Amino acid sequence: MQPGDALEELELGEQEQEAPKGGEHPLGNALWDRLIPGISIPPALLPDRAIALLSVLLALSFVLLMALSIVNFRRVSMAWEALEEARMRDESSHTAAWLNLSQVQHALDKQLSKEAKAVRIQLLNVSQEVEKMQGRMAQCEAGCGKELLGRLQDLEARNALEPVLQQLEEVKRELSVVLEESRGLSRILCPTCPPGWLQFARTCYFFSSTTKSWLEAKEFCGDLNGHLATVSSEQENKFLANHVMENRIFWLGLTDSSREGHWQWEDGSSLSVSFWNSGEPNNVGEHGEDCATIFSNGRWNDVSCSNKEAWICERSC
Incomplete structure (x- = not known):
């Protein structure tokens, strides 16, 4: 090899090292094929494509977020409507229950007033009968008192005070029994009904x-x-x-x-x-x-x- 030929080869090698071939990527074709196999993108378009891809991803994420927000909002709205309906039904049931309770109380008050009126009438009749019986008992007591006084005087005249006192106690007990029976009858029986009744x-x-x-x-x-x-x-x-x-x-x-x-x-x-x-x-x-x-x-x-x-x-x- 001549010295001039060696110099020409050295210059050609330096030119090849300074400028890469037009179809070769700055990162190297081998490294680009490893990152994105099968796709060859010119170096000048790589930043624009990355920005566009990022924008598309952001838009899709925003759309997905909005869709999820709308779905959740509709679910919350449906749940709120269900709660409102339940509240209305609860208020209606409370109102109906209160109305029924008021009607029952009114009916009970009315029935009790009628029963109280009937009881007052019966008590009035009983009181009248008791007054009549008391009058009769007073007459009886007066008559019995005279009879007892006469018997007592007779017994005193015979110097038999002790037997007289015993007999007097017996008469008093008998009289109290009669009075009690009379009061019981006055509560049970009423005066005779008119003729034909x-x-x-x-x-x-x-x-x-x-x-x-x-x-x-x-x-x-x-x-x-x-x-x-x-x-x-x-x-x-x-x-x-x-x-x-x-x-x-x-x-x-x-x-x-x-x-x-x-x-x-x-x-x-x-x-x-x-x-x-x-x-x-x-x-x-x-x-x-x-x-x-x-x-x-x-x-x-x-x-x-x-x-x-x-x-x-x-x-x-």
Whole structure:
């Protein structure tokens, strides 16, 4: 090899080292193929593509975040609506419960007032009877006192004071027993009912032998300081039925003329017990059936108030 040839080869080697070939990446084709195999990107476009890829990733992340936020917001809204509906139902249930409690309290107060009124009437009757019995006992005590005084004087005259005192104590005990029995009878028995009336417990009943309309029968009982019969127990209903003549019906003081289907007694009290016949009351007929009657078997029936029927009056002893 000539010296000139060696110098030319050295210069060519230096030129190859100073400028890489146009298709070779600055990092080296081998290293780029390891990072992104199969894709060849010009060096000038690498920063722009990286920024675009990062922007796309950020946009996708933002969209995903918004979608998740919307889904969570809708879930929270649905949960809030469910809670609001539950609260409304709870308030409705509390309101209904309070209304029912108020109605029950009102009904109880009304029933207690009626019972208290009946008790006051009974106490008034008992007090009158006790006053009469006390008057009778006072008369008896006066008469007995005179008799005892006479017996005591006789015994003193015979110098038998000791037996007299013993007999006096016995008479006192007997008198106290009689007084106590009289008080007990005054609480149980009532005075004799008027002629033509029958007694049950502390009540007198009149069974008519003629017929009238319900209103006429009501007026008749009112003229006798009574009213058409009311029924408050099974025993009272049996008593009335036992005095109802066969194949006849008698008016009771029960009507729904003020409001159809709302049966109440003449004094305005509601039914506590009832003994309606099968299928009754049925309110049949052109003008309806608004007044109650009782059969001899104790069953009740509704008929027209203008019918002419027998009736039962009731009054206290």
